[in-house]
Amino acid sequence: MKMQFLRLHWPALALALLVGLVMVLPALGAKLRSGISFDHPANIRIDDEYWYFARIREVLDGHPTIGNPYLWEHKSKPPSPVFLGEWILAQPIRLVGGGVVAWGVIYDFFLPAIITLLTYSCLYVITRLRWLAVLGAVFLILGWSPSDFGRAVSPQFNVVFWLSQFLLLERLVRAHEAARPLSRLAVLSAVNFGLLFYLYPYYWSFYFVLLAFLGALFWYRRERRMVGALLITLGGGLVIAAPFFLHTLRAMQLPEYAETLRRISMIDSHFPSGIAIVVPGLALLAVVGALTWKGIVPRTRHLAVLVVGVFAIMLSANQHVLTGRNFEFSSHYAPLALFWFTFLGGFLISAVWLRLGAMRFRIGCGIALVVIAMAAWNFRDTGAWFRPLPAEALAASAENLELFAWLNEHAEPDAVVFAPLSVSHLMPIYTAANVFFAVPARLSFLPDAEVLDRFLLNHYGERVSREGVLANERAIFGVQFINAAAHARQGNKLRGLLGLRQKPVDPLPDEAVERALERWRELGRTDFRSALERYRVDYLVSETARPSPAALAIRSFAAGDRVGRFSIFKLR
Numbered sequence: 065m066k067m068q069f070l071r072l073h074w075p076a077l078a079l080a081l082l083v084g085l086v087m088v089l090p091a092l093g094a095k096l097r098s099g100i101s102f103d104h105p106a107n108i109r110i111d112d113e114y115w116y117f118a119r120i121r122e123v124l125d126g127h128p129t130i131g132n133p134y135l136w137e138h139k140s141k142p143p144s145p146v147f148l149g150e151w152i153l154a155q156p157i158r159l160v161g162g163g164v165v166a167w168g169v170i171y172d173f174f175l176p177a178i179i180t181l182l183t184y185s186c187l188y189v190i191t192r193l194r195w196l197a198v199l200g201a202v203f204l205i206l207g208w209s210p211s212d213f214g215r216a217v218s219p220q221f222n223v224v225f226w227l228s229q230f231l232l233l234e235r236l237v238r239a240h241e242a243a244r245p246l247s248r249l250a251v252l253s254a255v256n257f258g259l260l261f262y263l264y265p266y267y268w269s270f271y272f273v274l275l276a277f278l279g280a281l282f283w284y285r286r287e288r289r290m291v292g293a294l295l296i297t298l299g300g301g302l303v304i305a306a307p308f309f310l311h312t313l314r315a316m317q318l319p320e321y322a323e324t325l326r327r328i329s330m331i332d333s334h335f336p337s338g339i340a341i342v343v344p345g346l347a348l349l350a351v352v353g354a355l356t357w358k359g360i361v362p363r364t365r366h367l368a369v370l371v372v373g374v375f376a377i378m379l380s381a382n383q384h385v386l387t388g389r390n391f392e393f394s395s396h397y398a399p400l401a402l403f404w405f406t407f408l409g410g411f412l413i414s415a416v417w418l419r420l421g422a423m424r425f426r427i428g429c430g431i432a433l434v435v436i437a438m439a440a441w442n443f444r445d446t447g448a449w450f451r452p453l454p455a456e457a458l459a460a461s462a463e464n465l466e467l468f469a470w471l472n473e474h475a476e477p478d479a480v481v482f483a484p485l486s487v488s489h490l491m492p493i494y495t496a497a498n499v500f501f502a503v504p505a506r507l508s509f510l511p512d513a514e515v516l517d518r519f520l521l522n523h524y525g526e527r528v529s530r531e532g533v534l535a536n537e538r539a540i541f542g543v544q545f546i547n548a549a550a551h552a553r554q555g556n557k558l559r560g561l562l563g564l565r566q567k568p569v570d571p572l573p574d575e576a577v578e579r580a581l582e583r584w585r586e587l588g589r590t591d592f593r594s595a596l597e598r599y600r601v602d603y604l605v606s607e608t609a610r611p612s613p614a615a616l617a618i619r620s621f622a623a624g625d626r627v628g629r630f631s632i633f634k635l636r
Contacts, residue, residue, distance in 0.1 A: 084177035093449035103163030123154035134505035148262035191414035207438035250296035258304025274376040327542030338381035338394035463628030468494040483605035
């Protein structure tokens, strides 16, 4: 049986190994070219990984709910976002040992390989064409945006459960058609659906809508067994998600709840969005309608699930039309839409495949060439992976690691370190210490005023300038104005299509800039030590050759040490 499986699906297994190898080649190249370890900061290739790795380290440091991985004062607050992915990925590290970044390299091999196999499985169960399932997996994993699957936790780990949910739904449909028992599959589906609440809001919200729509569809068709299985999935999943809703209610009591959501993603708008989802979705539905009307594609339950999924993803991307709360102008639903539309496209190709006759070979070759060309284009500069790192960067990283080693040896766990932003974002990954401020700290529940104050105190003594505020918009304001402007531009595109008058786009309001400048001037007139008293700070780190005004201000009441290019002061 195993040998038969291998003979049938060896291309998928080979592709999975290839994908895993491709994802770790940059780390292997860095080791070969520069001799650095897998735990080196150079192996953090995507900015979001600083955030995810810090959260994994936070679990290892004894804070499993991850209130705030950076700021000591906010450790006990509810997490934003929820923490299941980081908690699970931390457990092998806890058992085996090793650095978080080194384990990130290990995950870069295994998780994309698993994603590839799951993607192949999804396509195979709906097409029954191995070559098409392989090409579909190549298109989705390597042909579109392979770097996404090299990013720790999300989507690298979380998408595993989204794909698993699709496979469980497909198995439910097949078991229903074969008149087999559904209860066990329904329970597994409920558990998987419930876990999605603790992984990623865009995943569970899509499946919530899909399950509700499918339940209504099968009720209309009087297929009560399937309705019961879907009710078990939906209801059981919501029961498992009960602690998530309690966490959300707790978070909603925070005074900074609304402003934090706006700072990290939320836009107040009822205007439709997601054009890049809706237009292809409607076009695909039109193709389905034409092919089924002409009798080319059979109207099966599997097609019904896929079609309902298109409606579900378009509605999910536009739920703000009803709620008035739009998270990141629907862009996070786009990868889900790409996968789902590919699944539906694969189903349509498989349905018409036998009708193509002699054209099949040429069409198959054409699809293969396009997909392979897309994948090759994404890896056109792979030679850069094996070029030596600049000597200056290696020296700076070595000194950073020396600093982290000193803190691990001398600083008590959960100590707070005031340090340059260039090392603050790394410190919670490599040490058990907290920092006074790091730009990713704004992603947790935190008042806007405190984000601004911590950023400005980190730049204490520097010249107040409008340019300084504009250059650090993300650090000070998050993405609230960036997202609002992007949403407005997208709205103007839709207004243009509908012949409506376009609205002005304000990237960053002058009022917000002036408010930041006034607070900057106010803190500049305040004694540094007095301004710092409201926060816990145990150590101050400054670059010796370029001491910060904050370091100069604090030397009068601190004892110093020296590590590499850094001066370290322990506050009395």
